[in-house]
Structures are given as structure tokens and as C-alpha cells.
Amino acid sequence: xxxxDGGGARLYDEASDPHDEAQLGLxxxxxxxxxxxxxxxxxxxxVELRTGVTVGFEALVRWEHPTRGRLGPDVFxxxxxxxxxxxxxxxxxxxxxxxxxxxxxxxxxxxSVAVNITPRTLLEPDLAGQVARLLADAGLPGEALxxxxxxxxxxxxxxxxxxxxxxxxxxxxxxxxxxxxxxYTSLSYLxxxxxxxxKIDRGFVTHLVDNREDEAVARSVVALGHDLGLTxxxxxxxxxxxxxxxxxxxxxxxxGYLLARPLPSAEVDAWLQRTGP
Ligand code: C2E
Ligand code: CA
Ligand code: CA
Ligand code: CA
Numbered sequence: 001x002x003x004x005d006g007g008g009a010r011l012y013d014e015a016s017d018p019h020d021e022a023q024l025g026l027x028x029x030x031x032x033x034x035x036x037x038x039x040x041x042x043x044x045x046x047v048e049l050r051t052g053v054t055v056g057f058e059a060l061v062r063w064e065h066p067t068r069g070r071l072g073p074d075v076f077x078x079x080x081x082x083x084x085x086x087x088x089x090x091x092x093x094x095x096x097x098x099x100x101x102x103x104x105x106x107x108x109x110x111x112s113v114a115v116n117i118t119p120r121t122l123l124e125p126d127l128a129g130q131v132a133r134l135l136a137d138a139g140l141p142g143e144a145l146x147x148x149x150x151x152x153x154x155x156x157x158x159x160x161x162x163x164x165x166x167x168x169x170x171x172x173x174x175x176x177x178x179x180x181x182x183x184y185t186s187l188s189y190l191x192x193x194x195x196x197x198x199k200i201d202r203g204f205v206t207h208l209v210d211n212r213e214d215e216a217v218a219r220s221v222v223a224l225g226h227d228l229g230l231t232x233x234x235x236x237x238x239x240x241x242x243x244x245x246x247x248x249x250x251x252x253x254x255x256g257y258l259l260a261r262p263l264p265s266a267e268v269d270a271w272l273q274r275t276g277p
Contacts, residue, residue: 042262128167142172202236
């Protein structure tokens with residue numbers, strides 16, 4: 001988790017010190033790995049609760065490390081985020097996700113792909129310009145891409161973040177606030193941000209059914225989101241009970257192991273044949 005103090009937010013997780021020798025080694029390997037095509041994406045479906053129809057997929061990066069086997073993003077994203085490597089990594093993820101989404105849509109399906117964007121990337125100059133170019137290259141409309149950001153980026157530099165979000169909206173790209181409820185975004189500030197959806201943090205969804213406080217948070221996020229005209233998504237839905245409760249609360253979309261784990265791209269077509277639009 002990103003450390004906070006005095007209400008401010010810091011960009012980087014200090015637990016992963018890039019000066020540590022092992023971490024430096026891993027970074028060097030990651031640089032080579034990106035160039036040599038060792039990264040891959042899995043895709044987790046987002047399903048509309050009311051209809052059971054898949055509306056899109058979240059792209060989740062993995063690293064096929066030559067000796068350590070497959071590594072999850074928690075091992076290398078926080079590390080890369082502290083270095084200039086985050087830029088080529090995100091560029092690769094965006095390109096690959098756009099390419100894949102264009103393939104799904106070429107079969108006439110109205111689907112979007114969501115990509116996770118770290119604070120460093122959101123605050124980069126000209127993110128929207130970069131995104132516009134890659135959408136054009138992939139032949140995709142802005143609506144086909146969603147960026148998932150966390151509250152941290154917005155807290156670190158609210159003016160810059162809001163400017164980038166407006167530019168993204170202007171090209172039709174949707175923005176979701178990820179892990180919502182876990183951070184400290186002021187609710188009045190949220191009102192002024194051009195975002196399309198809120199994702200209820202998995203931490204509140206896991207014990208939704210047996211923890212009253214968690215249910216209260218989920219209920220509030222749904223109410224707040226709907227008051228602001230946003231779509232509310234629950235992530236980490238693992239049980240029928242949690243899904244039923246989310247339906248009662250009026251949550252719009254769900255994602256989680258109950259419906260599907262993140263799928264290799266080769267399994268997306270079979271998934272769509274069953275639940276696609
Ligand atoms: P996230 O954005 O909150 O993504 C959701 C994580 O929860 C994913 O872990 C997903 O596999 C996992 N998950 C989904 N459904 C369930 C469930 O029902 N139960 C449980 N226990 N877990 C579930 P993953 O793939 O390991 O990704 C971890 C984090 O790494 C992501 O959290 C995201 O912050 C980051 N990440 C993943 N891919 C990328 C990427 O391409 N770029 C960036 N910047 N960050 C990424
Ligand atoms: Ca996410
Ligand atoms: Ca999340
Ligand atoms: Ca998370």
C-alpha cells in the first residue's frame with residue numbers, strides 16, 4: 001500500500017527500495033523482459049448484473065520470467081513504478097490490450113477493455129495524446145478503452161490529474177476510480193472529476209455478507225455513485241451470496257472469481273460465446 005501522512009499522499013511504495021541489489025537485478029531483467037516479449041495479459045470479464053452480459057474485460061499483466069516462472073503484477077509493478085521503466089511497460093500493456101479489444105470488436109461485439117494506470121503514468125505529460133494515437137493505430141473508438149486509476153494520483157496532483165481526465169473524456173475514453181472506499185478522496189472533490197465509474201474495493205466485497213461495516217461501505221458507494229450518475233462495479237466477488245447482496249444494493253457490474261478468474265486471451269472467445277453481447 002502507498003503510505004500516507006498528514007492527509008497527503010506519496011507516489012511510491014517505500015517498501016520496495018529499488019536500490020536493493022535483488023530489486024535492481026529484477027528491474028534489469030524486467031527491462032529485457034519487456035523488450036523480449038515476456039509480458040502477457042490475462043483478461044477478467046466485467047459482467048452487467050441485471051442481464052448477465054459481459055460488457056468488457058480488465059487487462060491484468062503477468063511476467064513469464066525465464067527462470068522464476070510466471071510472476072504476478074504485485075511483484076514488479078510497484079518496483080517499476082519507481083523508475084522510468086513504468087513508461088515502456090504501460091505503453092506495451094495499452095498497445096496489447098487495444099489490439100486484443102479490436103479483435104473482439106471485429107466480430108461485431110460492443111466490448112471495452114480496461115487498463116490499470118499507476119499514479120506516475122496518469123501524471124505524465126500528454127497521456128491523453130499518447131492514448132489517442134494508440135487508439136487510432138488500433139482502429140478503436142475512445143469508448144472501447146477504460147483506464148482504471150486510484151485515488152492516490154488524484155491526491156498527489158489534483159489539478160494535473162483533473163486536466164488529464166478532461167482530455168481523456170474529450171476523446172471518449174472512460175475512467176474508473178479503482179479500489180474505491182479504501183482511500184481518502186474527498187467526496188465533494190469527486191463530484192468535479194470527469195469519471196465514468198467507481199469500483200468498490202475488493203476489501204469491502206470479500207466480507208460483504210458477514211460484516212455490517214463492509215456492507216455499509218458498499219451500500220454507500222453504490223448510493224454515492226448513482227447520485228453522481230456513475231456506474232458502480234464490485235470487484236472480488238467470490239460467492240453467490242455476495243453477488244445476490246450486491247444485486248439488492250443496486251450495484252451495476254461485477255467482477256470476480258465467482259464468474260471468472262482472469263482468462264488467457266485464448267479463452268476469451270469461448271467465454272464470449274456463452275455470455276457475450
Ligand atoms: P486490481 O486492479 O485491484 O486488480 C484486481 C486484482 O484482484 C487482480 O489481481 C485480480 O486477479 C484479482 N481478483 C479478481 N477477482 C478476484 C476475486 O474474486 N478474489 C480475489 N481474491 N482476487 C481477485 P492481479 O492480477 O494479481 O493484479 C494485482 C494488481 O496489480 C491490480 O489490482 C493492479 O493494481 C495491478 N496491475 C495488474 N495489471 C496491471 C497493469 O497492466 N498495469 C498496472 N499499472 N497495474 C496492474
Ligand atoms: Ca483494477
Ligand atoms: Ca481494484
Ligand atoms: Ca487492488
